[in-house]
Amino acid sequence: MKRFLSRLGTVEPGEERATLLAATYFFFALASYFILRAVRDAAGVAAGTDKLPWLFTGTLLTTLAMNPVYSAIVERLPVRRFIPIVYRIFIALLLGFAAIIKYGPVTWEPYLGPAFWILTSIYSLFIPSVFWGFMADSFRPEQGKRLFGFISVGGTLGALAGAFLTSRLAQAVGTPVLMVMSVVLLECAVQAARRFPPSFRDDTRARDAADESVGGSSLAGITHVLTSPYLLGICAYMLLFTIGSTVLYFQQAEIVGARYADREARTAFLATIDTVVQSLTILAQLFVTGRVIKWLGVGATLAIMPVLSLVGFVALGTWGTLTVFVLFQVLRRAGEYAFGRLAREVLFTVVPPEDRYKAKNFIDTFVYRGGEQIGAWSYAGLSTAGLAAGTISLMAAPMSFLWLGVALWLGRRNSRMERGSGGGASLRRSEVGGPKHTRNRKTEVLGGSRPEGPRRQGLRRPGVPYSN
Numbered sequence: 001m002k003r004f005l006s007r008l009g010t011v012e013p014g015e016e017r018a019t020l021l022a023a024t025y026f027f028f029a030l031a032s033y034f035i036l037r038a039v040r041d042a043a044g045v046a047a048g049t050d051k052l053p054w055l056f057t058g059t060l061l062t063t064l065a066m067n068p069v070y071s072a073i074v075e076r077l078p079v080r081r082f083i084p085i086v087y088r089i090f091i092a093l094l095l096g097f098a099a100i101i102k103y104g105p106v107t108w109e110p111y112l113g114p115a116f117w118i119l120t121s122i123y124s125l126f127i128p129s130v131f132w133g134f135m136a137d138s139f140r141p142e143q144g145k146r147l148f149g150f151i152s153v154g155g156t157l158g159a160l161a162g163a164f165l166t167s168r169l170a171q172a173v174g175t176p177v178l179m180v181m182s183v184v185l186l187e188c189a190v191q192a193a194r195r196f197p198p199s200f201r202d203d204t205r206a207r208d209a210a211d212e213s214v215g216g217s218s219l220a221g222i223t224h225v226l227t228s229p230y231l232l233g234i235c236a237y238m239l240l241f242t243i244g245s246t247v248l249y250f251q252q253a254e255i256v257g258a259r260y261a262d263r264e265a266r267t268a269f270l271a272t273i274d275t276v277v278q279s280l281t282i283l284a285q286l287f288v289t290g291r292v293i294k295w296l297g298v299g300a301t302l303a304i305m306p307v308l309s310l311v312g313f314v315a316l317g318t319w320g321t322l323t324v325f326v327l328f329q330v331l332r333r334a335g336e337y338a339f340g341r342l343a344r345e346v347l348f349t350v351v352p353p354e355d356r357y358k359a360k361n362f363i364d365t366f367v368y369r370g371g372e373q374i375g376a377w378s379y380a381g382l383s384t385a386g387l388a389a390g391t392i393s394l395m396a397a398p399m400s401f402l403w404l405g406v407a408l409w410l411g412r413r414n415s416r417m418e419r420g421s422g423g424g425a426s427l428r429r430s431e432v433g434g435p436k437h438t439r440n441r442k443t444e445v446l447g448g449s450r451p452e453g454p455r456r457q458g459l460r461r462p463g464v465p466y467s468n
Contacts, residue, residue: 010146010290018197019147022135023154025196028189029127030155033120034162034278035182036094038271039175040120041252042264052250053376055114059121060369066122067362072218074357078211079137084190086130090123091183098179122365127186128155129364132345133357138199141349141418145298148342149289156282156337158185163274170267203353214353221358225367230417231359233410234347235367237302240403241340242371243378244309247396248329250379251316251389255325273326277333284338298343299411303404305340308332310400317393347410350417 011019073082097116100108139147162185166178199205207214217223225231252270260266293301312328348360382392 010150010294012146015143015147015200018138018200019151021192021196022138022147022151025189025192026128026131026151026155027158027161028185028192029131029158031158031162032182032185032189033124033127034159034274035166035178035185036120036123038163038166038170038267038274039178040117040124041270042267051114052253053373053380055117055121056246056369056372056376058114059118060366060373062118063122063125063365063369066126067221067366068218070126070361071216071221071358074214074354074361075216075218075220076213078208078213079134079357080194080196080208082213083130083134083193086126087186087190087193090127091186093119094123094179094183094186098176098183101179102176121369125365125368126361127189129361130357131189132364133348133360134193134196136345136348136351136356136360137204137353138196138201139349140200141346143200144346144349145293146290148345149285149293149338152289152337152342153282153285156278156285159337160275160278160282163271163278167268167271167275170264170271207353214357216354216358220354221360221362224355224359225362228355228359230347230410230413231351231355231363233406233413234344235363236406237344237403237410238363238367239371239374240399240406241305241336242368243375244313244396244399244403245332246372246375247313247379247392248332250376251325251393252329254389255322259322273329277330277337280330280334281337284334285342289338289342292339293343293346297411298346298414299408301339301343302407302411305332305335306400306404306407308335309403310397313393313397313400317390317397320390320393347414350414 070086073085077085097112097119101112101116104112135148135151136144162182165181169178199208225235256266256269260269308331312332316324316328348356351359379392382395383389387395
């Protein structure tokens, strides 16, 4: 395995165990979600485009309510303890839904679909957001550029496995069994997280060794975003990406709903698209992503998605066939997984520890869902006004020019911040562009400048995992 990793040219000696465990963790997390993804999308198609804006609104409000609760957990518990807690809360919710779907009365059916859609939509953002916050807290910026692509291969394989299993088993075993399978895989992700080795970052390693939390306040995720130009730039990038994704999701509901009337057939078709997307993504992540980010830089990598979206929306608005939609959907999602998402995660490697979890989670959940709200209600309003789907696609195309400008600005700002942090230590809040970072109860400074004895280095006996 070491020889194989060395041939990829991205993994250096001493990084193998952490990289492989991170990929394993991500494999189980995304396999768990992608078992549920096609079920959620089929429920969205069944609801119809007139109900989707309300589902997006329900998701946004639920996400806003959950964010301070999540931040409070992050504030009080060490990272290696709160990750299993957050994941197991979702495990309990999924098991509850599985039992209700299996044994509950038929009269609950009209309410279960929307409730499950909202839960799965929140799940789809919280699970990877916690994972990538952990990765930004474990790897230095330079390592992130090299390793995040390979680590994502684990997630892509997991997504591929989850989509493949769903496409083959959806009609045979039913939704409750699929949900139990998802729960088992998520618990496997928890076990991988518990066995992750000490961080490569000095400040994180010292905090873990002292069994400290990142501290701060439960509202820091919101207040830090509002006072930091850098974080606001990430918000703008996320909003523009999400608005385009939502327009595409509505068109998916119309095009696929018109072609397939049966729910299981829709689920199988959408799972097949997932399979193709993940197969294409894994090749890019394994052999291309790390080199592209390293050679072109973060800004140019972020710019790939705006350019691809501009071309795709023009093509979809001009022709509007199922073939064009599938091609655009596959390329756009594969580009997001292989380049856009990973470049965004590198952006968080230069911010303070508190922002890696709280501000990042706020952006990944609430800001993301806010973009969906804008896209959903805009699409509904334009449809009500009599505009065809193709016209709406053409209207979405110019948005990509603004998106491109934000991507290039973020790339330049990230480069300056990385140079200012020395490539490894975290920046203080004042360097990010907002108020001074809230001091941890036990940690006097950020950036790992404290004296480090054996305890501060976070050393553990080989093979002894962190406690749950």
